[in-house]
Amino acid sequence: MQTDDTPTVASAGIWTPKTPNFRSIIEQCLERQEFMKHIGCKLTTIEPGYVEARIVLDRHHQQHNGLVHGGVIATIADVVAGFAAYTLVDENQTTVTVDLMLSFVEAARGSELRASGRVIRHGATTSFARAEVYAGDSSQQLVAIAQATLAIRNLS
DSSP: OOOTTSOOBOGGGOBOOSSTTHHHHHHHHHHTOHHHHHHTEEEEEEETTEEEEEEEOOGGGBOTTSSBOHHHHHHHHHHHHHHHHHTTSOTTEEEEEEEEEEEEOSOOOSSEEEEEEEEEEEOSSEEEEEEEEEEESSSOEEEEEEEEEEEEEEOO
16 A cells, blocks of 8 residues: 555556646646746656656857856756656645756757656655756767756645
8 A cells, every 4th residue: 555655656667647637737837937948948758757858059058168058958957857756746746956966978069958857766755866968969969967856845
């Protein structure tokens, strides 16, 4: 029997969302995500415990040497980790990042960033997620990996 303290992972690593309309809740949330709109970050895949996002890169995403700014990379990593966890919470809950550990493994260049976020462990009060960020003209070069700790909070 599952209690509120039991992680919501099913066998074979498949996550079970607590609300069947998690996609529409996230889509409504995205309408209020002004910073994501500002940098052109869009979620492209929303599945239980897993999301993908994409940013088509432009000059305003670059730092002084023409590379993608580290803040843009950190942002997309935070977005995919956070929303991966958000797919698994109740309708009256949200997630907030309390820790983000990011390692840059390669300089980011090209026409787009693509990132994936996957929940590693999900409990009643905390969720842990991993993110991978890719860059390039076909988004094939791994440029950063991240691990996030997310607090699960009630909305009211």
